[in-house]
Structure formats: structure tokens, C-alpha cells
Amino acid sequence: MAVGLTPPRRLAPVAGIRLASAPAGIRYQGRDDLVLMEIAPGAATAAVFTRNAFAAAPVSVGRTHLANSSPRYLLINSGNANAGTGEAGLRDALACCQAVARACGCAQAEVLPFSTGVIGAPLAVARITAALPGLARDLCEDGWLAVAQAIMTTDTVPKGISHSIDLEGGRVWITGVAKGAGMIRPDMATMLAFVASDIRMPQSLLEAALRDAVAGSFNAITVDGDTSTNDACVVMATGRSGVAIEREDEPGYTVFRLGLSEAMGHLAQSIVRDGEGATKFITVQLRGVPTEREARQVAYTVAHSPLVKTAFFASDPNWGRILAAVGRSEVAGLDATRVDIHLDDLPVVQGGAAAPGYTEAAGCRVMSSPEIRLVIDLKLGHCGAEIWTTDLSHDYVRINAEYRS
Amino acid sequence: MAVGLTPPRRLAPVAGIRLASAPAGIRYQGRDDLVLMEIAPGAATAAVFTRNAFAAAPVSVGRTHLANSSPRYLLINSGNANAGTGEAGLRDALACCQAVARACGCAQAEVLPFSTGVIGAPLAVARITAALPGLARDLCEDGWLAVAQAIMTTDTVPKGISHSIDLEGGRVWITGVAKGAGMIRPDMATMLAFVASDIRMPQSLLEAALRDAVAGSFNAITVDGDTSTNDACVVMATGRSGVAIEREDEPGYTVFRLGLSEAMGHLAQSIVRDGEGATKFITVQLRGVPTEREARQVAYTVAHSPLVKTAFFASDPNWGRILAAVGRSEVAGLDATRVDIHLDDLPVVQGGAAAPGYTEAAGCRVMSSPEIRLVIDLKLGHCGAEIWTTDLSHDYVRINAEYRS
Numbered sequence: 001m002a003v004g005l006t007p008p009r010r011l012a013p014v015a016g017i018r019l020a021s022a023p024a025g026i027r028y029q030g031r032d033d034l035v036l037m038e039i040a041p042g043a044a045t046a047a048v049f050t051r052n053a054f055a056a057a058p059v060s061v062g063r064t065h066l067a068n069s070s071p072r073y074l075l076i077n078s079g080n081a082n083a084g085t086g087e088a089g090l091r092d093a094l095a096c097c098q099a100v101a102r103a104c105g106c107a108q109a110e111v112l113p114f115s116t117g118v119i120g121a122p123l124a125v126a127r128i129t130a131a132l133p134g135l136a137r138d139l140c141e142d143g144w145l146a147v148a149q150a151i152m153t154t155d156t157v158p159k160g161i162s163h164s165i166d167l168e169g170g171r172v173w174i175t176g177v178a179k180g181a182g183m184i185r186p187d188m189a190t191m192l193a194f195v196a197s198d199i200r201m202p203q204s205l206l207e208a209a210l211r212d213a214v215a216g217s218f219n220a221i222t223v224d225g226d227t228s229t230n231d232a233c234v235v236m237a238t239g240r241s242g243v244a245i246e247r248e249d250e251p252g253y254t255v256f257r258l259g260l261s262e263a264m265g266h267l268a269q270s271i272v273r274d275g276e277g278a279t280k281f282i283t284v285q286l287r288g289v290p291t292e293r294e295a296r297q298v299a300y301t302v303a304h305s306p307l308v309k310t311a312f313f314a315s316d317p318n319w320g321r322i323l324a325a326v327g328r329s330e331v332a333g334l335d336a337t338r339v340d341i342h343l344d345d346l347p348v349v350q351g352g353a354a355a356p357g358y359t360e361a362a363g364c365r366v367m368s369s370p371e372i373r374l375v376i377d378l379k380l381g382h383c384g385a386e387i388w389t390t391d392l393s394h395d396y397v398r399i400n401a402e403y404r405s
Numbered sequence: 406m407a408v409g410l411t412p413p414r415r416l417a418p419v420a421g422i423r424l425a426s427a428p429a430g431i432r433y434q435g436r437d438d439l440v441l442m443e444i445a446p447g448a449a450t451a452a453v454f455t456r457n458a459f460a461a462a463p464v465s466v467g468r469t470h471l472a473n474s475s476p477r478y479l480l481i482n483s484g485n486a487n488a489g490t491g492e493a494g495l496r497d498a499l500a501c502c503q504a505v506a507r508a509c510g511c512a513q514a515e516v517l518p519f520s521t522g523v524i525g526a527p528l529a530v531a532r533i534t535a536a537l538p539g540l541a542r543d544l545c546e547d548g549w550l551a552v553a554q555a556i557m558t559t560d561t562v563p564k565g566i567s568h569s570i571d572l573e574g575g576r577v578w579i580t581g582v583a584k585g586a587g588m589i590r591p592d593m594a595t596m597l598a599f600v601a602s603d604i605r606m607p608q609s610l611l612e613a614a615l616r617d618a619v620a621g622s623f624n625a626i627t628v629d630g631d632t633s634t635n636d637a638c639v640v641m642a643t644g645r646s647g648v649a650i651e652r653e654d655e656p657g658y659t660v661f662r663l664g665l666s667e668a669m670g671h672l673a674q675s676i677v678r679d680g681e682g683a684t685k686f687i688t689v690q691l692r693g694v695p696t697e698r699e700a701r702q703v704a705y706t707v708a709h710s711p712l713v714k715t716a717f718f719a720s721d722p723n724w725g726r727i728l729a730a731v732g733r734s735e736v737a738g739l740d741a742t743r744v745d746i747h748l749d750d751l752p753v754v755q756g757g758a759a760a761p762g763y764t765e766a767a768g769c770r771v772m773s774s775p776e777i778r779l780v781i782d783l784k785l786g787h788c789g790a791e792i793w794t795t796d797l798s799h800d801y802v803r804i805n806a807e808y809r810s
Contacts, residue, residue, distance in 0.1 A: 053739040054732030054757065084725045086742070086758030119725020120759060229729050306711070306797075307805055314806035320489045320524020324634050327459030334458040337491070352459065353491030354525060392711075397799050400712055401719035 003281040003370050003390070005273035008160035011144035014175050014196040016040035016238025019143030021150035024131040026124050027079025027117060032150035034128060036100070036135040037074040037194065043238040044200075045071045046207040047112070048214055050231035056083030058113040059230060061093040065109045072110040073100050074194065074234065077117075077128060078151050078179070083229040084120040092123040099129035103136040116179060116192055116230055117153050148177040151192055154399060155181045159270040165259040167252040169243040172199040174259055178267035181274045191218065193233040193267050199256060200239030205248060209257045210235045217264035220387045221272050235260070272388045277395030280312050283373045283388055290381035294331045298376065299387045301329035309392030312372065317363025319348050326376060338379040343372060408686040408775050408795070410678040413565035416549035419580050419601040421445035421643025424548030426555035429536040431529050432484025432522060437555035439533060441505070441540040442479040442599065448643040449605075450476045451612040452517070453619055455636035461488030462498040463518040464635060470502070470514045477515040478505050479599065479639065480533075483556050483584070487520040487528045488634040497528040504534035508541040521584060521597055521635055522558050553582040556597055559804060560586045564675040570664040572657040574648040577604040579664055583672035586679045596623065598638040598672050604661060605644030610653060614662045615640045622669035625792045626677050640665070677793045682800030685717050688778045688793055695786035699736045703781065704792045706734035714797030717777065722768025724753050731781060738785060747780040748772065 017039060024034040039045060047066055049059050065071065075096055082089045097111035115123065148158035162175040176195030201209075210233070218233055245252045273281050284303050289295035302308055305325040311318040319341055326339065341349035343366040348358055366372060422444060429439040444450060452471055454464050470476065480501055487494045502516035520528065553563035567580040581600030606614075615638070623638055650657045678686050689708050694700035707713055710730040716723040724746055731744065746754035748771040753763055771777060 052729060052732040053736075054728045054741045081725070084728050084754070084758055086756060088758070119723075119729065229725075229732060306801070310802055310805035313802065316806070318524075320486070320634075323459045323489045324457060324524065327457040327634060331458075336459045349489070351491065353489055353493070392802060394799055394802050396711070397715055397718065397797060397802055400715035401721070 002157045002274040003278050005157050005270055007158050008145065008148065008162070010162065011148065011160045011175050011177070012162040012173050013141035013144070014173050014238060015141070015198045015240035016043055017196045017236060018139035018141055019147050020135045020138035020140065021143060021146045022131050022135050022138070024077070024127045026077050026127055032146060033078045034131050034135065035076040035147050035150050036132070036139065037076070037147070038104070038139050039072055039074070039236050040238050040240065041072070043070070043236055044203045044206045045234065045236045046203065046210045047232060047234040048210060050228055052229050054084065054229050056081055056115060056229045057085055057089030057093040058082055058115045059232065060090060061097065062112040062114065062232065065097070065112055069107065069109040071112045072106045073104055074112050074114060075100050076114040076151055076192065078153050079117040080115055080121055080123050081117050081119045081230050082115040082123045085122060088122060092125045095125050096128050099132050103132040112234070114192055114232055116151065116190070119229060144175055144177060151177065151179040153179065153181070154276055155179050155274055157274050159267055159274065161263045161266045163259065163263065165255060167243050167255060169252070170241060172197055172241045172243050172256070174263045176263050176267055178271060180271040181276050190228045191231045191271060193218065193264065195234070195260070195263060196236040196238065198239065198241035199237050200244035201237040202246065205245065205253065206235060206237050208248065209260050212257055213261040213264045216261055217268035221268050221389070269388055272390055275390035276399045277393040278390035279370065279393050280391040281371045281388065282312055282390065283386060285373060285375045285384065285386050287375065287377040287384045288379045288381060289331065289383045290333070292383045292385060295383050295385035296387070298326055298329040298331055298378070299385045301325050302374070302376065303387055303389035306392055312367065312391035313393045315364060315367040317343060317348065317360065317367045322374070322376070323349065323352070331378065331380070333380060334378065335380070340377040340379065342375040343367065407562045407679040408683050410562050410675055412563050413550065413553065413567070415567065416553070416565045416580050416582070417567040417578050418546035418549070419578050419643060420546070420603045420645035421448055422601045422641065423544035423546055424552050425540045425543035425545065426548060426551045427536050427540050427543070429482070429532045431482050431532055437551060438483045439536050439540065440481040440552050440555050441537070441544065442481070442552070443509070443544050444477055444479070444641050445643050445645065446477070448475070448641055449608040449611045450639065450641045451608065451615045452637060452639040453615060455633055457634050459489065459634050461486055461520060461634045462490055462494030463487055463520045464637065465495060466498040466502065467517040467519065467637065470517055474512065474514040476517045477511045478509055479517050479519060480505050481519040481556055481597065482533060483558050484522040485520055485526055485528050486522045486524045486635050489525040490527060493527060497530045500530050501533050504537050508537040517639070519597055519637055521556065521595070524634060549580055549582060556582065556584040558584065558586070559681055560584050560679055562679050564672055564679065566668045566671045568664065568668065570660060572648050572660060574657070575646060577602055577646045577648050577661070579668045581668050581672055583676060585676040586681050595633040596636045596676060598623065598669065600639070600665070600668060601641040601643065603643050603646035605649035606642040607651065610650065610658065611640060611642050613653065614665050617662055618666040618669045621666055622673035626673050626794070674793055677795055680795035681804045682798040683795035684775065684798050685796040686776045686793065687717055687795065688791060690778060690780045690789065690791050692780065692782040692789045693784045693786060694736065694788045695738070697788045697790060700788050700790035701792070703731055703734040703736055703783070704790045706730050707779070707781065708792055708794035711797055717772065717796035718798045720769060720772040722748060722753065722765065722772045727779070727781070728754065728757070736783065736785070739783065740785070743784040745782040745784065749778050
């Protein structure tokens with residue numbers, strides 16, 4: 001069902017990162033659902049977490065641990081989000097970290113826990129701890145593909161990317177995996193991403209690169225603040241390539257930052273392409289908006305409109321629904337008689353009404369493609385925004401009505 | 406498909422209002438799609454219109470006409486919204502008003518036009534004007550039921566209400582009709598309501614009563630500003646009962662205001678109950694919120710969440726999705742460990758986690774009812790809000806993917 005998305009064929013190892021996955025039977029049968037990731041000593045690790053007020057237990061524990069020590073291990077389970085589980089959930093997350101510490105010989109605070117799956121069910125801690133000694137034994141550098149599979153929930157395709165960047169000091173690798181498919185609004189325990197590089201970088205610089213890369217990737221598929229209880233994106237820099245960047249004003253920093261953004265952009269797009277029930281991959285581009293904030297506001301109003309999304313599903317160039325969504329997005333000074341809309345390069349709306357020469361047949365041709373660019377120009381200013389979204393299909397309803405049954 | 410909604414059996418005439426409907430062939434075949442409503446001279450008429458920046462042509466014309474004269478005729482068509490039609494749409498709306506003026510012998514500015522249906526298609530002005538002489542001839546006081554049917558688009562059940570109120574000066578009648586069914590978000594050319602009474606009331610007092618009634622009815626099913634291109638609600642007071650209210654501090658004003666609110670609440674609920682693809686009627690009640698604005702914000706975030714709506718469709722008491730929606734609704738100071746959730750009277754969440762003694766079986770029992778009350782208490786303050794919404798079903802997608810085909 002995923003739109004233009006194939007599984008990664010090979011994910012390059014990153015020196016200084018060892019991984020293992022195993023079937024712990026947390027919720028799924030006959031597949032891996034538990035991942036242990038080891039980070040070499042001396043690596044820098046940065047992370048961003050959900051801004052949802054109901055942050056899941058592992059997010060609370062992870063935030064605290066990250067603030068107080070350098071992580072050595074990530075523990076990731078699918079099938080259960082350990083969210084909405086109150087005090088017991090926090091105890092369970094800590095117990096898992098403690099079990100990793102015992103199995104691997106590190107401090108409890110050096111473990112970051114991640115969970116994704118059903119909200120409100122108690123975590124099967126005993127099954128997780130029972131699987132840990134085996135995971136610790138199996139750690140190796142080649143496990144990225146298996147990890148991409150083990151962290152899937154309603155995903156239909158594993159998501160990963162590997163590429164190398166040539167810097168002045170030599171070649172560095174970036175490899176990342178992600179999971180997530182609930183994408184009309186990412187308000188389920190949805191999105192996890194783990195990206196590693198063998199570059200050496202100070203913690204603060206890695207954090208800046210992460211913030212920058214998230215803005216143009218995962219935050220281009222999610223409304224600010226519209227995050228789930230468990231969303232997290234982690235970037236690790238092990239330094240094992242011997243290539244180092246120390247300061248923001250080195251030319252290599254910009255090259256690495258763009259490489260990281262490219263990798264994270266690919267992972268974010270993969271999540272949208274595998275959106276639940278998606279049959280279309282839609283790029284919404286706003287232009288001519290007074291501020292970037294308003295441009296994103298209009299883009300999300302359009303992208304979240306069930307009527308616009310069902311029109312895309314039906315390959316129906318129903319531009320009236322797009323205009324109506326723009327019209328209620330509360331941009332100051334919006335002038336209906338100036339708005340232009342293009343579908344790909346086809347002029348559809350000009351000055352708030354059907355463009356001269358526009359035909360329904362031409363609109364249908366564009367809409368029948370699985371990849372569509374919707375360009376909306378408000379002619380009010382000089383800012384813009386680009387976000388990625390999907391259509392709303394029968395399968396979205398089916399998947400989300402059946403998710404727990 | 407409508408949830409607990411039966412067609413009105415009888416709608417009482419309102420002295421001073423005459424109506425007629427006819428099949429003009431605007432879009433539908435074999436049914437009435439055009440309505441003329443005559444308001445007796447000396448009546449007061451108040452209206453609220455959509456706040457969408459892309460207000461349709463009839464809304465622009467109607468606003469201007471209402472500001473400049475006392476309306477004598479309403480012209481309402483279904484099948485075509487005359488929205489997104491630019492200058493030509495304005496000319497078409499004015500041409501229709503002019504045709505009414507000719508057929509009925511009034512000024513053009515004494516006609517208010519209303520259109521509902523597909524956006525972006527030119528209005529069949531010739532068919533409308535051709536039908537007008539017949540409509541003018543057929544005007545009578547008994548046409549309310551036929552009008553309720555003629556204004557339907559994707560509605561499956563006509564919507565209307567009649568009741569009488571006994572005031573000190575005697576009995577007055579309130580009769581109203583409404584149309585609208587696109588209700589996940591009312592961002593289509595969706596909602597029209599026409600309510601009349603034979604009470605006598607000054608214009609300014611009628612406007613106040615309308616504002617008050619709208620707040621607890623049509624604005625309890627629509628986000629502020631989240632209105633469609635064509636939404637309109639009109640209230641007419643003909644004065645023909647001989648019962649008059651002059652000032653806000655008369656006891657009769659409160660009684661009438663409540664009676665008007667009750668009628669409009671019924672019409673608004675009818676629209677939700679006939680929501681596209683609806684299988685459930687859901688009342689979302691927020692309590693313990695610092696401000697009413699925030700209470701409505703949380704209520705709408707929950708009510709618009711596709712994941713919450715699909716869970717209701719599946720009769721799945723997936724309270725984790727409800728918590729996640731509350732968590733991203735950006736209420737300052739939200740404390741996850743204090744939130745309580747009830748489904749009807751069943752405690753489901755207490756202090757942010759499953760309530761003691763709560764069982765999935767008990768939750769499923771409540772969720773399998775066609776009418777469900779969802780009560781969310783944030784324990785943060787003393788304000789609340791109540792809104793009405795529906796689930797998100799396979800049929801919603803089907804209806805909106807096929808609407809123009």
C-alpha cells in the first residue's frame with residue numbers, strides 16, 4: 001500500500017554502534033519486537049522528544065537519563081507504548097533500564113528506553129528482561145535492517161537510509177531507521193527514529209544539527225505540538241571515523257548538517273509514504289504568505305481537512321474544498337480574489353475562481369497520479385512552507401477501527 | 406444511517422411567512438431544489454453568516470442586502486453553492502435577486518440569496534429564474550416540510566422543529582428547518598438554517614437572541630472560524646401573533662430566548678445525527694478547565710481526532726487515543742496525572758491511567774451504544790464546554806470520495 005516506497009536493501013554499519021533484535025513476545029508473535037542498541041563510550045547523543053503533555057513513561061525516563069548522563073544503550077520495544085500507564089509505567093520503564101544495566105554492565109541512567117504500540121496496557125517487563133541477556137550476547141554492527149523491521153507497528157514497509165559524506169578529513173557514514181504510519185495526524189504512539197554517524201562532534205553542535213534537521217523533516221509532517229505520547233528522534237555521533245568537526249563555522253559542519261537533513265528527510269517522507277491507508281503522497285506548498293508561521297498554519301489546515309483528503313483519495317480535483325480549507329485557516333488579510341492554486345504545474349484556481357482554460361479532465365489527470373504537488377499562492381507576502389501528507393482512504397478507517405481487535 | 410433522527414412529522418405554519426418549493430433541475434433530478442420564502446412587511450430579520458474568508462457569492466450579496474434593507478424574500482437553492490465562482494458568481498446571485506424582485510414586486514435589495522451544494526461550478530441562473538413565477542404563485546403558509554426536503558444535499562433525513570411558547574401576552578410559534586450533513590468538519594458548503602416566529606420583536610433584540618442561541622447550538626458543532634463558505638442561519642420575527650417583546654429585561658424575553666435556543670439546539674443536533682457516515686452521536690463534555698476557550702479547544706481537538714473518531718466507529722474504548730488528543734491540545738499547566746475520563750457514567754481513566762476496577766468489557770458495553778457521552782475532567786479550573794460530534798466511518802470516506810461522481 002505504501003506510495004513509492006521500497007524497503008531499504010542494505011544499511012551500512014556505523015562504527016561504534018552495535019545492535020541486536022529478538023522476538024520477546026511483547027504483543028506480536030513470530031517476529032522481532034525488542035531491540036538493544038549499544039553506543040561506544042565517548043560518543044555524543046542528542047534527542048528530541050514529543051511535546052505531548054501525556055508523554056509516555058519511557059519518554060519521561062529517557063529525558064531524565066539523557067540530561068544526567070551519556071547514553072550507552074538504547075532499548076526499544078514495539079507492540080506496547082507504555083503510555084497512559086501512570087506510576088506503574090514509570091516503574092516498568094526503570095525496571096527495563098535496570099535490566100539492561102545488569103545485562104551489559106552499565107549504569108541504569110546510561111540506558112534510554114523507547115516504546116511504541118498500544119497505549120494504556122501494562123508493559124510485559126518480564127518478557128523484556130528475559131530476552132536481554134541474549135540480546136547483549138548478539139550485539140553486532142550489522143543489525144540495522146533487522147532493527148528497522150523490529151520497531152514496526154502498523155508500518156507495512158521497514159524504513160531506513162544509509163549514505164556517506166566526504167568531508168575534508170575523510171568519509172563519514174550516516175545510517176538511520178524509523179517507524180511510523182499513523183499519519184493523518186501523528187497523535188498515536190507513532191514516530192521513532194534512530195540515526196547514527198561515525199563522525200566526531202561536540203554534544204552541543206550535534207544538538208544544533210538535530211534541531212535543524214528535524215525542522216525540515218519530522219516537523220514537516222507534524223503540526224507543531226501535534227506530537228504523540230511517544231515520538232522521539234535520536235542522533236548519535238560515535239567519532240569512530242576519526243573525522244571530527246568542532247565548530248559551527250567549519251565548512252564541514254554545513255556539509256554534514258545537510259547530509260543529516262537529507263537522511264532524516266528521507267525517513268520522514270518514508271513515514272508519510274507508508275501512511276495508514278495512503279494511496280497518494282501529497283506535497284503541500286504554500287507561497288506568498290506574510291509569515292512562515294502562517295504558511296505552515298494554512299498548509300496544515302489544508303493537509304488535515306478530511307474533505308480535501310477524501311477528494312485526493314477519489315482523484316477528484318475538487319478545488320472548492322481546498323479553497324474552503326484555506327478560507328478558514330485564519331490568515332490576517334486573506335484576500336479571496338488573489339489566491340492561485342496549482343496541481344503540479346496545472347493552473348487550477350486563479351484569483352479565487354477557476355483558472356482560464358482549466359478543465360476538469362486536466363485536473364483529473366494530475367489527481368490520478370500517486371504523487372501530487374499542491375501549490376497554493378496567497379499573494380500576500382514572501383514566506384512559504386512545504387509539508388508532506390497523504391490522502392484519507394477506506395483503508396485508513398479500516399486500519400484504525402481494527403487496530404486493537 | 407442517521408443516529409436517532411426521524412423526519413419531522415409536522416411543522417406548524419408561522420403567520421406572516423409563506424413558502425414554496427419547486428424542482429428547478431439545478432443539479433438533482435426528480436426532486437425540489439429551489440425555495441422561495443416570503444416574509445410579511447414589518448417583520449424583523451436577523452442572520453449570522455460564515456466567517457470563512459472565501460464566503461460564497463450569495464453570502465456577500467446577502468450581507469450587503471441585509472445591512473441596507475428589511476428582507477422580504479429569501480431564495481434558497483440546493484445542488485450548487487455558487488462559491489469559488491468569482492465575479493461571475495456575484496453577478497449570478499444578483500441576477501437571481503433581480504428575478505425575484507421582478508416576480509414578486511419588491512426591490513432587489515429586499516431579497517437574500519442562499520446556495521448550498523458543489524463549490525466552483527457556475528449557477529444555473531436561467532433555470533432558477535424560469536422557476537420563479539411558479540414559486541411566487543404557489544406561496545402558502547404550509548410549505549415548511551417541503552422546504553426542509555428541498556434544501557437537502559447529502560442529508561439523508563429532512564430536519565425541522567416546531568414548538569409553541571406561552572408568554573404573558575399569549576402563545577407564539579417557532580418553526581425552523583436546517584440542512585447539513587458534512588460534519589466531521591463543517592468546511593463544505595454545509596449548514597443552512599431558517600427559523601421563524603410570529604412574535605413581535607425589535608431588530609436589535611432579535612439579533613441578541615440569535616447570537617445567544619447560536620453559541621449553544623450551531624457553534625457547539627463547529628469550531629470558531631471553522632465555518633464553510635456558505636453557512637448561514639436566519640431568524641425571522643413576523644409579529645403576526647400580536648405578542649410583543651420590547652426589551653431585554655422583560656421576563657418574556659428570557660422565555661423566548663430559551664425557546665429559540667431549544668429549537669436551534671434541536672436543529673444543530675439533527676445535523677450531527679445525520680453527519681456523513683455517522684453511526685454514533687457523541688457528546689464531548691469538558692470539565693475542570695481554566696477557561697471556556699480552552700475547554701472548547703480541548704473538546705474540538707478530541708472531537709476532530711481521526712483516531713478517536715475511528716475508535717468510536719469501532720466501539721473500541723481506546724482511551725489512550727483520547728488521552729493523546731487531550732495531551733496535544735495545548736492547555737497551559739495540563740497535568741497528566743490528574744485527568745479523569747468517563748464514558749457515560751463509567752470511570753475509565755483516573756489520574757491519567759486506567760481507573761481502578763475498569764475493564765475493557767465494561768468500556769466496550771458503553772461504546773457499543775449509538776449515543777455516548779464522553780466526559781473529560783482536567784481538574785485544573787472551573788470552566789467547561791459541551792460539543793456534539795460523530796464517529797468516522799467507512800461511509801464518511803465513501804460519501805466524500807464519491808460526492809461529485
